[in-house]
Amino acid sequence: MTVHEGKTSAASPNRVPALWVALGAASLSVSAVLITLADVSAPTAAFYRCALALIPLAPFVLRDVLRHGLPELPVVGMALLGGSFLGxxxxxxxxxxxxxxxxxxxxLVNMQVVLFPLVMWAVAGVRPARRFVAAIPILLVGVALAGGVVGPGPAGGNAVRGTLLSLAAALAYSGYLYFGQRCGVRAPRHFATPVFLATAAAAVMSGVVGTATSGIAFDLGPESWLCLALVALFGQAIGWLLVGYGLPRLDPALSSTLLLLQPIGAALLGAVVLDEVPTATQLAGCAAVLVTVWVTALGGSRAAGRRRARKPEAAREDAVQESSCG
Known part of the structure; x- marks a missing residue:
């Protein structure tokens, strides 16, 4: 084998996971636009996003079970509990x-990158690094600007409620990441099963809340069904399978950067497809949030790299924890 061939074969394992993560982030970025185009209630969109995604996820679960058997009962419980937070x-x-x-x-929902370490601190006693604490004031200002709480807000919307709900959603998502991280540590060979179980639990949670409030609509038009099917396929099944496969195989600093394609892609799609053009103030807030999230995640990636260099046996758990930054 020539030196050139050796370099190519060494680089290709890194390029392929990077491509999967980039494609997964791009796939996830269509979710918000498709949900808007579906024009259904929030519980209806949440329920069908998860329920319909179980269909394309099922073959991957069957593959998991045939290769590695059924996951342990604690893993099943953690996946279901995490899925409730996802719902x-x-x-x-x-x-x-x-x-x-x-x-x-x-x-705004990508604030989970900073909120997740705070959840780990509260639940598991893992004290966050100083960079997370230092990032909070900057992020709060960025969030207020991006959501329209300060300065011009979205026409016809509710800036305060929308911003608070986005942050609450990010906090709930951090709960899902916590239990998903534990599943990854306990059952690393089960690739799709935890995603399937969490998606099923999220569908149940959305269905119960929807039935108790505005109801789950069944008499939808063809366009709504199409949009919901697409968000289930790309924004749930394919997106998370691609991201989940690629992240543990990448340097965390690179994965953190690639995952920013999701909010950037969503903002661009919102402007092109929905004519949602942010104000200059909102753009400044978005930039502050994205840059701070990226710098914070990058610092966490480097710290994890130093830990893995000192303790190689901790590499797998660190890789799973860093993957939760998505």
Whole structure:
């Protein structure tokens, strides 16, 4: 083998996961626009996003079970509990989309990158690094600007409610990430099963809340069914499978950067498809949020790299925890 061939074969394993993560982030970025185009209630969108996604996820679960057997009962319980948080996340986030717009809502919900370490601190006693604490004031200002709480807000929306719901959704999503991270540590060989179980639990949570409030609509038009089917396929099944496969195989700093394609793509799609053009103030807030999230995640990636260099046996758990930044 020539030196050139050796370089190519060494680089290709890194390029392929990067491509999967980039494609997964792009796939996830269509969610908010499709939910807006579906023109259904927040519980209806959340329920069908998850329920319909179970169909394309099922073959991957069958593959998991045939290769590795059934997951342990604690893993099943953690996946279902995490899915309940995911259902709450979707319910609140869907309302915020109508309040602040598809692109802005996607930017704001990415606050989970900073909220997740705070959840880990409260639940598991893992003290966050100083960079997370230092980032909070900057993020609060950025969130207020991006959501329209300060300065011009979205026309016809509710800036305060939408911003608060986006942040609450990010907090609920952090709960999902916590339990998903534990599943990844306990059952690393089960690739799709935790995603399937969490998606099923999110569908149940959305269905119960929807039935108790505005109801789940069944008599939908063809356009609504199409949009909901697409968000289930791309914004749930394909997006998370691609991201979940690629992240543990990438350097966390690179994965953090690639995942920012999701809010950026959502903002661009919102402007092109829905004519949701943010104000200059909102753009400044979005930039502050995205840059701060990226710098914070990058610092966390470097710290994890130093830990793995000192303790190679902790590499797998660190990789799973860093993957939750998505």
């Amino acid at each position: 709450i996340d979707y319910l609140m986030w869907n309302v915020s989309i109508a309040d602040v717009g598809a692109g802005i809502a996607t930017v």
